Amino acid sequence: MANVTRHPAPLTTAELAALALSLAHLGAGPQSVTARRGLRHAFEHLDLDDDVIATTLSTLTTPLPPDVARRARSVANAISARLVIRLQYLDAGGRLTVRDVEPVTCLVHRDHWYLVGWCRMRRGIRAFRFDRIVSVEPTDVPARPHLAERYLPFQRRAAA
Numbered sequence: 437m438a439n440v441t442r443h444p445a446p447l448t449t450a451e452l453a454a455l456a457l458s459l460a461h462l463g464a465g466p467q468s469v470t471a472r473r474g475l476r477h478a479f480e481h482l483d484l485d486d487d488v489i490a491t492t493l494s495t496l497t498t499p500l501p502p503d504v505a506r507r508a509r510s511v512a513n514a515i516s517a518r519l520v521i522r523l524q525y526l527d528a529g530g531r532l533t534v535r536d537v538e539p540v541t542c543l544v545h546r547d548h549w550y551l552v553g554w555c556r557m558r559r560g561i562r563a564f565r566f567d568r569i570v571s572v573e574p575t576d577v578p579a580r581p582h583l584a585e586r587y588l589p590f591q592r593r594a595a596a
Contacts, residue, residue: 455475468499472497472499475496475497476493476497488545488546491546491547492544492545492546495544495546495547495548495549496544500549500566504549504566504567507566507569507571507572508542508549508566510572510574511539511542511551511572512542513574514539514572514574514579515539515540515541515542518578518579518581519574519575519576519577519578519579520536520537520538520539520556520575520577520578520579521536521537521539521553521572521573521574521575522534522535522536522537522572522573522575523535523536523537523551523564523569523570523571523572523573524569524570524571525564525568525569525570526568526570527568528568532570533557535555535556535557535558536555536556536557536575536577537551537553537554537555537556537562537564538553538554538556538579538580538582539551539552539553539579540552540553540554540561540582542566543563548565548566548567549565549566549567550563550564550565550566551563551564551566551569552564553582554579554580554582
């Protein structure tokens with residue numbers, strides 16, 4: 437396959453989140469190195485002198501541990517199927533809760549991966565750090581449709 441030299445338009449935040457999730461559950465599979473190198477190329481237009489962007493890019497392009505990658509696959513499947521998932525989640529204080537979540541998208545910020553979803557227990561949008569998710573149990577309960585763009589932080593909003 438020939439190398440492509442055109443520079444495409446920058447990816448949207450939602451597109452980056454979808455690519456990131458796809459890469460996350462590749463783990464250390466045979467095509468993961470090439471896929472991650474391709475994603476690095478997509479970031480070449482960014483100012484990597486910014487510490488947040490540089491750290492996020494490093495996290496984004498580093499394979500997840502196998503157990504976290506398995507949970508990422510379950511989350512990705514639920515997002516695609518628009519199904520509620522049941523999480524066992526350790527919060528920042530170390531308390532274990534069980535939550536039914538309508539998954540919307542995943543994102544990376546600095547050193548951590550996050551699931552962004554509508555938490556039915558808290559009745560609001562929440563971000564769940566992947567490394568604090570103890571288990572992901574798929575359900576057959578349909579999730580309401582949510583536009584990922586409405587729930588992604590770290591992006592500029594259009595002026596009203």
